[in-house]
Amino acid sequence: MEQGKQGVMVGKLMPQQNPMEQIQARYKELEGGFRAWLAKQSLPVEAAVVTITSAAQGAAIGAFMGTLTNDTSSAIPTPPPQAASLNPQAMASFKQAQALAGGPLVQARNFAVMTGVNAGISCVMKRLRGKEDVQSSMVAAFGSGALFSVVSGMGGPNQAANAVTSGLFFALVQGGLFQFGQKFSQPPAEDIFYSKTRSMLHNLGLQNYEKNFKKGLLTDTTLPLLTDSALRDVKIPPGPRLLILDHIQSDPEIKIKRRSGR
Secondary structure (H helix, E strand, O other): OHHHHHHHHHHOOOOOOOOOHHHHHHHHHHHHHHHHHOOOOOOOHHHHHHHHHHHHHHHHHHHHHHHHHHHHHHHHOOOOOOHHHHHHHHHHHHHHHHOOOOOHHHHHHHHHHHEEEEEHHHHHHHHHOOOOOHHHHHHHHHHHHHHHHHOOOOOOOHHHHHHHHHHHHHHHHHHHHHHHHHHHHHHHHHHHHHHHHHHHHHHHHHOOOOOOOOHOOOOOHHHHHHHHHHHOOOOHHHHHHHHHHHHHHHHHHHEEEEEEOO
């Protein structure tokens, strides 16, 4: 009985954790593990996984949007079969209207193509070029716009020209948005010393620990020298410490700096 009462007292004294915080922490842990696994895969595997997952997310968003526009698509009249030979421009207008106001399945397909292709090309460009800039963003947008035009059937009878036009439009819009975002999200001057650290933590899903690196003055130049004790001193938990050290040991650039520093 006394042991039971003690257990009840201990349970009352211990603070209750917020269930939402537990779910968020678990999600971040799974996301960090998934990102760490994905970073170790070959380029084809990473690109395929990123494309499939992004396409699935886009399909879900498109299906939801399609339910909102379902009434609008039902109001669009169906053209007669002979209209295609009589007025190709009218047929192109019908197809464009149907592509923009289709039902859940149509919008799921459209969004899946746009998001999947964009994410896949961005992944390949980032791995090949080692950075994510406006050029990579515009190339990915061009590919997604061109394929969206082909799949949705938008534009006139010349599909090749329509694909190029749509791709250029998507690329210009994406490039403008990228430049706009860069202009208003410039990091402070002191953050230039933590650019590689920030990228590493973001890839591992551990971006919340960037402030720990800054408090300990663990800049980019200290990455090849990091040890478990150094990470422990800046109050980073064991799990994230293992992920960070594993990434440092497998990173070819950091390996070269370690050897040259010896």
